[in-house]
Amino acid sequence: MSPDGTASNGTLSIGELATQARTTVKTVRFYSDQGLLPETSRSGGGHRRYGPEAPARLRTIRALRSLGVPVPEIGRVLDRGDTLEAVVARRLDDLGTELAALRWREAALRALQDGAPEQLAERLELIGAVSVPPSTSALAHYWRRLLPVRLSARLRATVTDAAVPQPSADPTPDQVFAFARIHALATAATDHCLVSHRPAPVTHPDLLYGGLHEAYRLVDAALRTDRAPGPGEALDCYVAAHARASGSRDSPAFRRSLTVRLTAEDHPVMSRYWQLAGELTPGLTLGGADSWLREALTASTAAG
Structure with a gap:
């Protein structure tokens, strides 16, 4: 030896x-x-x-x-x-996922703890239906069912990405509960075919959604300067998108008819969706931009 x-x-x-x-x-x-x-x-x-x-x-x-x-x-x-470098990089990615799951679980437990005793069972059922870490696949599926079939793949992806709120990496208990509720709303609407609030068919969906996307971008720019809803480039773009899609032209009469039609198309499921999305999104949601534009349209027709 x-x-x-x-x-x-x-x-x-x-x-x-x-x-x-x-x-x-x-x-x-x-x-x-x-x-x-x-x-x-x-x-x-x-x-x-x-x-x-x-x-x-x-x-x-x-x-x-x-x-x-x-x-x-x-x-x-x-x-x-x-290589050791590749393994370390993968482990860091895995650890990030594990930490996100732990933060979500902690906030979910606090959401249950913060509720009244009589709300515990309901909250547990809602929060327990969400995977950990949370997935937005149910929300994306809801929007794929909601959007026009003839809409191009590019615009379908653009609208879906903008419409689906992403869960926070470090959520508060209220955000966990809001995501659980919007997840339940989208799942119920899809599973039970309750997409009765699907927008009315249009001849040229790409013209409509392409123009709406540009109008929402202009609303975001207007809000950065604290502009209140009213006449301007964003509203003109919004009305023009609706007019082109329906084979019409922008006019005072068209704006009045559009105001009536959009009001008639309001649906409580969509209103609830955008309310919850607003609790999860730090910036402007598509629903918030659309509300701004509808207010501007109403003001425009009233003034006319």
Whole structure:
């Protein structure tokens, strides 16, 4: 036996390896059984022997495990099938997801705690229906059902992205509850075919939604200068989009008829959706922009 604890052939017993790595025989055996610590040979009595590189390899394994890196990924790093940098990057992504889930669960528990005792069962059912971390797929599906079938894929994606509120990475209890309620609303409307508030069919949906998207962008610019709803470029763009889509032209008569039609198309489900979306969105929602434009249209027709 040499002074450093290795056998004369340069190998280490399982006990010697555990001592050098400052761990237990049980740990060495576990990683060996997982294929992370290959044996160099077996002694005459059938005991495992490890090469001189085993202590450094075992320290690497234990360091990566302390950071939560899964055993299969450690194996790929050790066998040079994957780089350490790639594994670290993936682990950071995974950790971000885990932390988001923990923050959501904490806020969800506080939302349950903050409610009155008689509301607990209802809140639990609402919040429990949302995945952790929360997914917006039910909301996106709702909008895909709601938008015109003939709308181009580009505008469908643009409208859906703008209409679906993203859950906060660090939500408050109120935001958790608001997201649970908007998730339940969208799921119920889709599952039970309650999309009776689908907009009336138009001949040219791309002309309508393309123009509305531009009008909403102009509303956002107007709000940045604290402009109140009224005549201007945003309203003209909004009315022009509706006029083009219906094969009409902008005129005082068209604006009056448009005001009546939009009022008749109001639906409580959509109003509730935008109310909840506003609680989840720090900036302007599409519903908020549309409300601003309707107020401007009403003011315009009243003044005319």
